[in-house]
Amino acid sequence: MSTQQILEKAKQWLVAPFDATTQEKVQKLIDNNDNNLTESFYKDMEFGTGGMRGIMGVGTNRINQYTLGRATQGLANYLHQTFPDKELKVAIAFDCRHNSKSLAKIVADVITANNIRALLFEDLRTTPELSFAVRHLGCDAGIVLTASHNPPEYNGYKVYWNDGGQIVPPHDKKIIEEVSSVNFDKINFKANENLLSIIGKEVDEAFNKASVANGTFNTPNRNKLKIVFTSLHGTSIMSVPKVLKMAGFKDVHIVKEQEKPDGDFPTVASPNPEEPAALKMATDLAEKIGADIVIGTDPDSDRLGIAVRNLENKLVLLNGNQTMAVMTDYLIKQWHEDGRLNGNQFVATTIVSTNLIEKIAQSYNVVTKICLTGFKWIADLIREAEGEQEFIGGGEESFGYMVGDFIRDKDAVTATLLACEIAAHAKNNNSTIYKELLNLYSKHGYYKEYLISLTKKGMDGAQQISQMMVDMRNSPLKNIDGSPVEFLFDYESSICTNLLTGEKTAIDLPKSNVLIYQTKDGTKVAARPSGTEPKIKFYFSVNLPLEKTEDATIVDKLLTQKIDRIIKEMQLN
Template sequence: MHIEKEILNKVNEWLTPTFDMTTQEAIKELMTSSPKELEDSFYKNLEFGTGGMRGVMGVGTNRINQYTLGKNTQGLSNYLKKVFAGEEIKVAIAYDCRHNSDTLAKVVANVFSANGIKVYLFSELRPTPELSFAVRELGCHTGIVLTASHNPPEYNGYKVYWKDGGQLVPPQDSEVIQVIESLEYSDILFEPNESLIEYIDSTIDEAFFKSTIANASFNTPQSAKDNLKIVYTSLHGTSIKAVPQVLEMAGYNDLHIVTEQAIPDGNFPTVKSPNPEEPEALEMAIALAEKTNADIVIGTDPDSDRLGIAVRDMDGKIKLLNGNQSMVIMTAFLLEKWKRNGKLTGNEFIGSTIVSTPMMLELAAAYDVECKVGLTGFKWIAKFIKDFPQQQFIGGGEESFGFMVGDAVRDKDAVGAILLICEIAAQAKAAGSSLFKELLHLYMDFGFYKEDLISITKKGIDGANEIKQMMITLRENPLKEINGQRVVCIEDYQLSKGKDLMNNVIFDINIPKSNVLIYYLEDGTKICARPSGTEPKIKFYFSVNTELNAINDFAKTEEFLNTKIKNIIAEMQLN
């Protein structure tokens, strides 16, 4: 096959003595056995997306390896020494259960230390939210976690946190990338200064656990805790290092762990995908819940920032909640607790994202608090906390099964969210209600919002071009009517412009630019198109709503909304 000259130039660079013999031999093998894979390995450089940098492990500029991570770390080191000149620069590093995460974390630690930077390295795998916590707890200037979240086993990744504990955001992100791109691979300092690398574990664990309990506990009586039966699975990931310990310290003793999934394993052998967004991922946990007659099922992704929840419906059957449903339950509970405790002064806010349920706006309005809405990714919610220190952050979430309670952790945090949802479930059960019944009451009070998501995977160069063309088509030939409803507004976050089609008014969008399009229909339907920043996918988000007049009307009302979403998907030819 023909390979572009620019790609071949990159390949030849990697065949020089700057790169070790193992790398060079792997490239030579690809040249003869798999030219297509060689092309995919070098046709671009890995980029920072909504969740940092993720990619398939292997050789090449478009792969996760010691050189791509080493170059990132060298660039970040140079940037830190420029921005914090004269200070003792400190960095915290954590890693998850994925293949090579521990060795890649040590490579990153080596490069930082070679540049004279003090490194705090977790001695074993730890949850991502604990790394965010550790950055502030240790007074670090930055933090790194080696993880690919819920991606398949062949992936790994590199997430960068700033001194506030939140992920890298503008302007630092583009400035760091500029420094990285100015480097040659030969500029990387790999030889460590071991005296600058300090291993951390139990001291930070204890502080993280205590902070979680302080933030996510709400005076639940011990009798209510004793009466809540919980099933939990870590899906072979890092949350096993924190969740059982936090729940026990908080007084939840009736905990049943899915033992087959409790051992960290980067192969994720018992699931097709270690993603709690996928119903299949919680099958073993749900089976255990049926066996033990549990009230609630909880599962986390490999780095323990997302959580999936299943509860018993009005008929006692276990039902999976989606991320929007979990988010509104937790947010409504927090708002009500803050109100009852007299803590709402009009200077508080909750956080959400442009692709999440509009129901968050309804909740905020009802409690007279602001709902700050940002781009996809929790780094934008963390940025709100940093940018508005005069306001107090209550909690916030996004549709992709992430939630954050308070501001001690500045990223989505399954550990704190699990304790919070157990508090809500225990108090509801003690009051003769349930999590599901509480959700239905919210629908009756604020409107029944139903969301769905379609992800279309397009791999490689051709796939990237297909995704690009889909967005071009949606922009250049915007839909005027969908499922019999007029499009009344279109927001284009790449242009930072919106258009009110009913009044022919163009308005500015004061959110950082992003390749996102949102259509609003006259019946309140919202449709969003967004290429993923970390996976070869384009995602379409759907939100529809109507009134729920009575609990007994739930099933038929849900079917009405499901049918509406199906009709929209069919008309847009996305199925």
């Protein structure tokens, strides 16, 4: 889009239906004639893998009452088209971010203005509870205002369908088409307060009970596990302490400095439990009191980070793949011991996550279903299997996990409970989560994964990311760390090419801008632009046999060196 086109687009916001405050802010952008004007208007905000997420402010590429109102008007139009003779209901939740509460009320206003009942949470709640509420309350859709672990200036908007999962084809594209067809002057903001219901305690109690039912397995001595928990200023403080107490975990120490919800996230550079610095206050407290396990969750409580004691009794952070592997093995084992495995169960993971999950499931003769990145695709697998197969659990490398089928999104509340259950079970058997992980490596192979995210902001950044993907498609790598690349999986063209034979096979998944290289020695390198952030992500997975757990340090070092060589070879350092 040219500079003149951007300017003309911005000028449309200087008149009604935009309010005086908005007009004043846009005029300042025009007067300053700087990059902020371009960034605010060069495109319309789009739905990605995690919905709509962006910086708050005025403009078509910003989160504000008009972009959210337009999205909600489009959703309302689509709901009326899809269910023409039904009394419609939409559940709405919001997190701790700045403006989330007021924006959620504006969203509810648009919903009720369109003759749809809005069930709005009384205060901030976790994203998994919103997913639960959609089915629990018999809603036709759900909306949550959140920007997950993004910086404080961000907010976002995720839409859920009546199955409790985030929207997938065909609904997502059709909703986007409806949203795109809505002019800003056609947004109905005139609320019908008679159609607004405030919800809270009853849903909380039902969600917490379901979380305990799905995340615990009659493990004794839970009160002997010493836990440090931090909500990182987010919404999990509304649920996690309660479910831990309900389950019998009594020795729980909350990081007080991070207990209060705060959209500024004042004690961390980033409220992302994937980053070790975010959990430093928690691990410092754990070392001080001798805790067994540390758990931290992101602002909307769908991701969790875990630290456990290693063989030297030092706290180490597990990555998402490691946490997922331990949880998946434990869940399947519990199903097996309870006599619930009959060949009709499955676990789920994503194309950029560790192959260890499939190895674990195979050892129990349980099917692994692999989908695109994002829990909406795992939820879609569950929906497709309803009545035929049971979902045990599943996750992805980005620190998310889902236990059972009572919700259909990643759930740090129940996953926190499950992590503590596994730790308590291990402690009863003179083991630890770390030792259980090493046992899995010894049995199935030592898999080590690593992620590099390159941030490329703005319009120029988006073009750079696009060009990087084009280059990797047009000039694919032939060798990675000395091993021939055997397969190139191109999820945008839906074709897997054997680079050694030239044979091509179809990929039976929805199209997505992802490339995966797989070598003869089992190395996997994936590249994909983020759907929610201005980043391109590179995923590395390497593996070696682990003959005995005592050799873990040596094998880990060898795999780290291999990853370092690949990164250098790809000129990503």
